[in-house]
Amino acid sequence: MRHGQAENNVQHILAGRQSEYHLTERGKEQVSLTANGLKSIPIDMIYTSPIIRTVETTKIVSETIGVDYGIDERLTETEMGSVVGMGFNDVLEKYGNIFPGFFRDDPTLENLKIEKFSDIRKRISNILDYVAERHQNTNVLLVTHLDPIKAAITRTLDLKPESLFNMTIGNASLTILRHDSSEYNLIAFNVMDMSRYSWNSRKNDNLQNI
Numbered sequence: 001m002r003h004g005q006a007e008n009n010v011q012h013i014l015a016g017r018q019s020e021y022h023l024t025e026r027g028k029e030q031v032s033l034t035a036n037g038l039k040s041i042p043i044d045m046i047y048t049s050p051i052i053r054t055v056e057t058t059k060i061v062s063e064t065i066g067v068d069y070g071i072d073e074r075l076t077e078t079e080m081g082s083v084v085g086m087g088f089n090d091v092l093e094k095y096g097n098i099f100p101g102f103f104r105d106d107p108t109l110e111n112l113k114i115e116k117f118s119d120i121r122k123r124i125s126n127i128l129d130y131v132a133e134r135h136q137n138t139n140v141l142l143v144t145h146l147d148p149i150k151a152a153i154t155r156t157l158d159l160k161p162e163s164l165f166n167m168t169i170g171n172a173s174l175t176i177l178r179h180d181s182s183e184y185n186l187i188a189f190n191v192m193d194m195s196r197y198s199w200n201s202r203k204n205d206n207l208q209n210i
Contacts, residue, residue: 004031005171006053012088016080030172033193035064044138049075074127075144081113103161124151132179156186
């Protein structure tokens with residue numbers, strides 16, 4: 001699950017790990033909608049990123065469905081290095097469109113000290129395997145961020161960097177993976193309450209992609 005809409009999403013700021021932004025009121029409503037939809041699903045445990053916007057998301061879900069949670073550093077946000085706190089458009093103006101290159105570990109980004117996507121994949125794969133081993137035959141909810149969710153999806157699909165960049169994962173949306181033996185299968189993607197999808201326009205502030 002991705003965290004609900006946070007202040008940095010509205011401001012189009014690359015928050016990274018160092019800048020703490022809280023959920024907006026809209027974000028809390030988004031999370032509540034998703035949490036209510038989870039009431040009918042038997043969830044054994046919740047693990048969350050330590051970043052405040054994910055912890056706030058997790059607390060709402062935990063209280064709604066009555067399931068305990070723990071904090072796990074492997075679910076944390078991408079380390080954004082030199083661009084942390086910058087606006088999306090400011091990054092484009094200063095460095096060009098670095099984002100598709102991020103998903104292919106473009107070596108030119110090393111000077112910006114941005115965490116490699118391959119390293120995000122490693123830590124996300126690690127926690128996926130940990131959960132699969134520790135919570136066999138149960139449902140576990142992981143609350144995290146945009147890039148870690150995309151990293152989890154690459155465990156099941158071989159996607160081009162450009163496809164990963166353009167992939168929309170809405171705030172407070174669910175991405176569902178099933179573990180069978182040693183394999184993961186993508187069961188559902190970007191699942192939200194139907195009222196949150198835009199049917200009349202491509203513009204939709206529910207689908208924040210930064």
